[in-house]
Amino acid sequence: MNWELIFKWLPRIAEGAWLTLELVAIAVIAGLILAIPLGIARSSRQWWLRSLPYAYIFFFRGTPLLVQLFLVYYGLAQFDAVRQGPLWPYLRDPYWCAIITLTLHTAAYIAEILRGAIQAIPPGEIEAARALGMSRAQALLHIILPRATRIGLPAYSNEVILMLKASALASTITLLELTGMSRTIIARTYQPVEIFFAAGVFYLLAAYVLVQGFRLLERRLRVDACQGR
Numbered sequence: 601m602n603w604e605l606i607f608k609w610l611p612r613i614a615e616g617a618w619l620t621l622e623l624v625a626i627a628v629i630a631g632l633i634l635a636i637p638l639g640i641a642r643s644s645r646q647w648w649l650r651s652l653p654y655a656y657i658f659f660f661r662g663t664p665l666l667v668q669l670f671l672v673y674y675g676l677a678q679f680d681a682v683r684q685g686p687l688w689p690y691l692r693d694p695y696w697c698a699i700i701t702l703t704l705h706t707a708a709y710i711a712e713i714l715r716g717a718i719q720a721i722p723p724g725e726i727e728a729a730r731a732l733g734m735s736r737a738q739a740l741l742h743i744i745l746p747r748a749t750r751i752g753l754p755a756y757s758n759e760v761i762l763m764l765k766a767s768a769l770a771s772t773i774t775l776l777e778l779t780g781m782s783r784t785i786i787a788r789t790y791q792p793v794e795i796f797f798a799a800g801v802f803y804l805l806a807a808y809v810l811v812q813g814f815r816l817l818e819r820r821l822r823v824d825a826c827q828g829r
Contacts (some may be wrong), residue, residue, distance in 0.1 A: 601655055601781050601793075601794060601797070602703045602791060602794050604825045605670055605706075605789060605791055605792075605794050605795075606794050606797070606798045607685070609789070609795065610787050610798065611783065611797050612781055613778070613781060613785070613799060613802065614802070615776075615781065616776055616777050616780065616799075617777075617778045617784065617799075617802040617806070619775070619776065619777045619781075620777040620778040620779075620802075620806070621769075621806060623698055623702060623767050623770060624702075624760070624763050624764050624767050625701065625775060626699055626702075626703070627699060627702035627703045627705075627706055627763060627767075628706055628710075628759070628763055629704035630699075630703045630707075631702075631703045631705075631707040631710050632707075632710055632756075633710040633714075634703065634704075634707040634711075635706075635708075635714055635786060636708045636714065636745075637744070637804035638653040638656070638707065638708075638711035638714075638717070639710070639711040639712070639713070639714025639715045639718065639748075640656065640714070641653050642654070642711060642714075642715040642741070643714075643715045643718040644659070647709075647791040652712065655754070656708065657708045657711055657712060659708075660704055660709075661703050661709060662799050664803060665701070665705050665766050666769050666772065667693035668701050668704070668705055669698065669716065669769055669770070669772060669773055670698070670702045670772075670773075671822070672691070672697045673694060673697040673698075673699055673701075673773040674773075676689070676691050677691070677692065687728070694770070694774050694775045695775060697773060698767075698770040698775050699716070702763065702766070702767065702770075703731075705766075706759060706763050709759050709762075710756060710759060713752045713755045713756055714748060714752055714754075715761065716742060717747075717748035717749075717751040717752030717755075718748045720748075720751050721744060721747050721748060721751070725743060725747065726743065726744065728738060729743040731744070740802050741789070749821070750821050750822075753814070753817065754818065755790060755813075755816055756809070757810070757814035757818075759808055761807055761811065764806055764807060764810065765803070765807075769785070771783060778799050778802055778803065779799065781795075781799075782795050782796055782798075782799040783806065786817075805816025815824075
């Protein structure tokens with residue numbers, strides 16, 4: 601193992617790791633915001649309301665993330681209306697294409713996590729809220745969503761870790777995140793083992809920090825205690 605080579609390129613690898621964390625953080629937060637109305641609609645008793653987000657979730661869960669990245673980055677540029685539109689400065693930038701695709705992709709999975717968490721809430725808790733005079737909106741805001749957050753948090757943490765690993769696909773659209781930066785360095789040094797080893801260490805450290813952070817959050821929210829009642 602050529603440690604001198606690793607230390608030499610460590611700042612550039614760290615630069616790519618920071619971009620990876622930035623992509624993941626924006627995607628999972630924006631995806632959560634987008635997933636909340638989708639998950640609520642999916643858990644509705646009205647069939648027509650449940651069916652509205654179904655096509656969206658089915659598409660993004662049923663197609664590979666790589667295909668979705670190519671559709672956004674390469675596919676949208678084929679339309680004159682897109683190239684002449686106000687969003688073209690963003691849609692031609694690989695950074696924003698990666699953000700948009702990762703957000704839309706993870707929102708579909710988070711919406712299903714939220715739907716399952718809402719449906720896992722004991723009906724008695726919702727009935728008790730309505731018996732106390734809460735409206736549907738009040739029960740949703742004060743009872744259903746907080747309870748679903750506790751139930752769905754472990755699955756959401758898994759989705760964040762999966763997005764951390766899936767972000768490596770952003771390198772296929774010329775974005776120099778951790779994997780993309782590593783491939784660029786390897787093209788100059790012809791030393792793939794050392795560089796990918798360093799990149800793997802960064803991924804492991806990031807995953808470890810995320811896992812520990814979510815475990816701490818779960819303990820503070822008393823997930824197990826709430827589920828055991």
